[in-house]
Amino acid sequence: MPDTLPRLLPVQSDAPVQAAHDRVYRGLRQQIMHGELAPGHPLTLRGIGKSFGVSMTPAREAVRRLSAEGALSMSGSGRVTTPELSNDRIEELAQIRALLEPELGSRALRRAHLALIDRMDAINEANARAVNRQEPVNYIRTNLEFHRTLYLRAQSPAILGLLETVWLQLGPTMRVLYTRLRRTTPPPHHRHILEALRAGDDAALRLAIRTDVTQGLKHLQV
Amino acid sequence: MPDTLPRLLPVQSDAPVQAAHDRVYRGLRQQIMHGELAPGHPLTLRGIGKSFGVSMTPAREAVRRLSAEGALSMSGSGRVTTPELSNDRIEELAQIRALLEPELGSRALRRAHLALIDRMDAINEANARAVNRQEPVNYIRTNLEFHRTLYLRAQSPAILGLLETVWLQLGPTMRVLYTRLRRTTPPPHHRHILEALRAGDDAALRLAIRTDVTQGLKHLQV
DNA sequence: CATGGCGCAGTGTGATCACAATTGGCACGC
DNA sequence: GCGTGCCAATTGTGATCACACTGCGCCATG
Numbered sequence: 001m002p003d004t005l006p007r008l009l010p011v012q013s014d015a016p017v018q019a020a021h022d023r024v025y026r027g028l029r030q031q032i033m034h035g036e037l038a039p040g041h042p043l044t045l046r047g048i049g050k051s052f053g054v055s056m057t058p059a060r061e062a063v064r065r066l067s068a069e070g071a072l073s074m075s076g077s078g079r080v081t082t083p084e085l086s087n088d089r090i091e092e093l094a095q096i097r098a099l100l101e102p103e104l105g106s107r108a109l110r111r112a113h114l115a116l117i118d119r120m121d122a123i124n125e126a127n128a129r130a131v132n133r134q135e136p137v138n139y140i141r142t143n144l145e146f147h148r149t150l151y152l153r154a155q156s157p158a159i160l161g162l163l164e165t166v167w168l169q170l171g172p173t174m175r176v177l178y179t180r181l182r183r184t185t186p187p188p189h190h191r192h193i194l195e196a197l198r199a200g201d202d203a204a205l206r207l208a209i210r211t212d213v214t215q216g217l218k219h220l221q222v
Numbered sequence: 223m224p225d226t227l228p229r230l231l232p233v234q235s236d237a238p239v240q241a242a243h244d245r246v247y248r249g250l251r252q253q254i255m256h257g258e259l260a261p262g263h264p265l266t267l268r269g270i271g272k273s274f275g276v277s278m279t280p281a282r283e284a285v286r287r288l289s290a291e292g293a294l295s296m297s298g299s300g301r302v303t304t305p306e307l308s309n310d311r312i313e314e315l316a317q318i319r320a321l322l323e324p325e326l327g328s329r330a331l332r333r334a335h336l337a338l339i340d341r342m343d344a345i346n347e348a349n350a351r352a353v354n355r356q357e358p359v360n361y362i363r364t365n366l367e368f369h370r371t372l373y374l375r376a377q378s379p380a381i382l383g384l385l386e387t388v389w390l391q392l393g394p395t396m397r398v399l400y401t402r403l404r405r406t407t408p409p410p411h412h413r414h415i416l417e418a419l420r421a422g423d424d425a426a427l428r429l430a431i432r433t434d435v436t437q438g439l440k441h442l443q444v
Numbered sequence: 445c446a447t448g449g450c451g452c453a454g455t456g457t458g459a460t461c462a463c464a465a466t467t468g469g470c471a472c473g474c
Numbered sequence: 475g476c477g478t479g480c481c482a483a484t485t486g487t488g489a490t491c492a493c494a495c496t497g498c499g500c501c502a503t504g
Binding site for chain 1: 241243282283286287288289290291292300311314315317318321322325378379380381383384387388391
C-alpha cells in the first residue's frame with residue numbers, strides 16, 4: 001500500500017535523499033537517545049515501517065543496526081523493545097562514561113578556545129530552561145549536547161563514537177531517571193566544568209566531568 | 223535456487239538452529255576479527271549469501287550489523303569492504319585498548335584463581351606455537367583468547383562488549399601488522415601479565431597489559 | 445468461579461523480484 | 475599512446491509474499 005509517497009521519479013534531481021533505512025535509523029536513534037521511549041517499550045517492524053512510510057525491509061535493517069549498538073534489545077523470538085537495564089548494567093555503563101569522558105575532556109582542553117566555552121554556556125542555559133519547564137526530552141538533549149560540544153574538540157572520533165553508543169543504551173533509562181527525581185535545578189557540575197575550562201586546569205576538568213557523570217546516574221539505583 | 227538444503231521440515235525437532243542472519247553474522251565476524259580478511263577486501267551481498275547458502279536478505283542484515291560495529295565500512299553507494307584504517311584511527315583504537323584493558327584486568331585480578339592462570343598459560347603456549355609455525359590467523363586468535371580469558375573474569379559484560387568491537391575494527395589491520403613484521407618470538411609481555419597475576423600485583427598488571435597492548439600496535443605506523 | 449486448551453491475529457524471517465545506480469572495460473577518436 | 479565516452483554486467487535497495495512461530499484472548503469444562 002504505497003499511499004503516502006508515489007516515489008515514481010528517480011530521485012527528483014538534486015537531493016541525494018539518504019537511503020530509507022538510514023532515515024529510519026536516524027529517527028529511531030534520536031528518539032531513543034533523547035529518552036522519548038520508556039524502557040521496555042515494544043516496537044514492531046510493521047509499525048516502524050508505517051510510521052516512517054516505508055516497508056518492513058528498511059525498518060528491519062534500522063532495528064538490526066540499533067540492536068547491534070545496544071539501543072534496542074531483541075527477545076529470543078525476535079520481538080523488539082527498548083532495553084530495561086539491570087542495576088549492574090547501569091553502573092557499568094556509568095563507569096564507562098567515567099572512564100571515557102574525562103579523557104575526551106582533557107583532549108579537548110588543549111584545543112578549547114573562548115568561542116567554544118561561550119557556546120557551551122549557551123547550551124547550558126537552554127538546559128536550565130528545560131529543567132524549569134519540566135521538559136525531560138529537552139533536558140536530556142541539551143545535556144548531551146553540552147558534553148558533545150566539548151568532546152567534538154577532542155578530535156577523537158573513535159572514542160566519541162564509542163561513547164555515543166553508551167549514551168544510546170542509557171537513553172530510555174535517563175528518561176526514567178528524570179521523571180523519578182523531578183529535578184528543579186540544573187546539573188551543578190556543569191558550572192565546574194566551564195570554570196575548569198576557562199582556567200585551563202586539566203585535573204579540575206577531569207574531576208568535574210567525572211563527578212557530573214557519576215552524580216546523575218547514582219540516583220538511579222532501584 | 224535453494225539447492226544446498228531442502229529446508230522443508232519445520233525445524234527438524236531439537237536444534238533451535240540459530241537464525242540464518244545470525245549464522246552469517248557470526249561467520250563473518252570471526253573471519254574479520256581473526257584477520258582472515260585483508261583491509262579493503264571487497265564483499266558483495268550475493269557473494270556472502272552464496273558462500274553461506276542463504277539469500278541476500280540475511281546477508282544484508284549481517285553486513286548492516288557488522289558495519290554498525292565498525293567491522294565493515296560501506297562506501298556512499300553501499301559497497302562493502304573491510305576497513306582500511308588511517309594511522310590516526312589505529313592510534314586512537316590502541317589508546318582505547320590501553321584505557322579499557324588495564325581496567326578489565328584489574329577487575330579480573332580480584333577474582334582470578336590458579337586454574338584461570340593455568341588456562342591462560344596454556345593459551346599462551348598455543349600462541350607461541352602459532353608464532354613458530356608462522357600462522358597469522360592462529361596467532362591473532364590465541365592472542366585475543368589470552369586476553370579475553372582474563373577479562374571474562376572481570377564480570378563486566380558491557381566493557382568487554384565495547385572492547386570486542388574495538389578488536390573487531392582492528393582485525394584486518396592486525397593481519398597486516400603480523401605479516402609485515404614476521405615475528406619469531408611470542409609477545410614478551412604476556413609473561414609479565416602472568417607474573418603480575420600470580421603475585422596479585424594490581425599496578426604491575428595494569429602496566430603489563432598497557433604495555434602489551436601499546437607495544438604491538440606501535441609498529442604499525444605506515 | 446477458576447482453569448486449561450484451542451484458535452486466530454499479529455509478528456519476525458527469508459526468498460524473490462523489479463529497479464536504479466555504480467562500476468569496469470572496451471572501443472573510438474584525438 | 476592516451477584520454478574519453480559509452481555500454482553491459484554487477485551490485486545495493488526496497489517492496490512484497492509465503493510461512494512458521496508466538497502470544498493472547500475466548501470459550502468450554504470441571
